[in-house]
Amino acid sequence: MASLIECDDVWKIYRVGDVDVQALRGLSLTIEQGEFVAIMGSSGSGKSTLMNMLGCLDQPTKGHYRLNGVEVGRLTPDELAGIRNQQIGFVFQSFNLIPRTSALENAQLPLFYRGLSLKEQRVKAAEALGRVGLHGREDHYPTQLSGGQQQRVAIARALVTSPSLLLADEPTGNLDTQSSQEIMRILETLNRDEGITIILVTHEVDVAAYAAREIVIKDGQILSDRKTKAGPISSPVGA
């Protein structure tokens, strides 16, 4: 059976003026369904570039990226959008909720583009908000929520479609320690209880500690890749 993610000699080259910036340089990587991976590395090492590509927001300049066996490099923008909608959930450092739009409606958004009926959208989005502990906050606007709560709305939006892959680029980067721990516990639970594959970018060691595998990137290449826990099933008690 194919792995969830297979990167094979992936390059990402940005052209700025007449200088080529090589953000990814022949990176190869395999991630199985159900893994919890932390990606670390210094600023500018290519973490976000990799995440964007894994999330089908971008395509490699060279090399192959297969998601669930599908060659992503060959897809059209609309096909990429379809894959993002069906299989991928995003959590961003800056939450990226739609302003002046309620928590429920933000969480509904992916279902809206799936073409579900309004009723189904509402039921599922409310359920997703419940799972991240935001029951009763459905009608709150982003400005009426704390940073941690906003990030939980973003997680609800990411998991409302039951994706196979959840990508979080520095999800705790804008949060205090308390909120960071809450967010991480939610992600850990999603990985453990629902088998959602999670890939997370972080600069913080204690955040990375929630993951079972740690990949360090330097200059667009993998510097180290190691299992930090026996497997995705076991997890520290209480953390």
Next chain:
Amino acid sequence: MAAFVWLTIMTALRILGRNRMRAGLTMLGIVIGVAAVIAMVSIGEGAKRAVQAQIATMGTNVIIIFPGVTSASGVRGSQGSAITLTVSDALELKKRIPLLVDTGWSRRDVLQIVYGNKNWNGPIYGISPSYLTIRDWSFTSGGPFTQTDLDSAARVALIGQTIVDNLFEPGEEPVGAVIRIKNVPFRIIGVLAPKGQSSQGTDQDDVIFIPFSTAERKVFGTSFIGSVAAMFGSTDQVEDLPMAAEQIREVLRARHRLQAEQGDDFTIKTQVDIGKVQEGTSETLTMMLFAIASVSLLVGGIGIMNILLVSVTERTREIGVRMAVGAKRYHIVMQFLIEAMTLSLVGGVLGIVLGVAGAKLTTLIAGWPTIISGNVIVISFFFSLVVGLFFGLYPANKAARLNPIEALRYE
């Protein structure tokens, strides 16, 4: 899809509601354009209909022949000054031209009419009985005079409503009453049904009809027996009017012994000619309306495009988020198109309401007749939609072409 469109419309309305001032200013061009067009078309239609109704009061398929020549400006130098048309001309035309159903004639003078202790200066028409049928006069009471009355120069009269109003008490029956014109007693045998204003704006009900022969011999005291001020003919079909007019011209030229190089000593006008003058004015009006509408819709459209471009820039991040969670190109295009069309449609509907109100107010205040046609409302609505669609396309496409990563990073 239905849910998508519905929710997008709701979202668009909410966004517009949030920026009410901005939305209002943006819509202003369309509101004013549509309102102006609706008001103007309603007033124009009302005026056109009124003129048509006035022209219809002339009679059905009528040809009018005046003595003398009408100048290009349409002002007759001296009506009836040249004594070129006679009763025998009219009779000859009827005999010679089969297209003419009938011919009639009239002469006019303004004289004092006395009834009891009241008097009134009104135009007295000496007419042939056929005049009444050609000009479609009907009666509210009594009836017309006949050929016998003409032959015997009977002292009978038909009076219009204005005369009735001025000489008789309300409720008093004029038929059977005797009035005096130049001290000659006339018995009223019919009251004419009102026609209102003519297309020249004269009161058509301010008339007294008496037999032509009676007028000649007992009232007008003319030295030119048999000369008439106007002749009238009518045809069965409106299409026959030009042909009949041409034949009349030929017969009259022959009878008046006009040489080829001489101009006509009479003027022929058909009901169609008179209508055409009016149509010409309304065509100019229509062109002007079209220009106003085009300019204001263009300005309105550009306003919408401008505000949408601003909106696309302001909401770049939102667009990025929508793309990240799976919005396809057409979803983004639709979102902005629907926003543009909502703007233009709301503007259009406001314009329609304002235009209709303006037309009604014009009727109320100025007393002009207005006709609000469903067509112009439907067309305005449709055009606002098209304006939104057209001017929304560029911003919508611009939004849909954004790169999701760059959009998400946009500050």
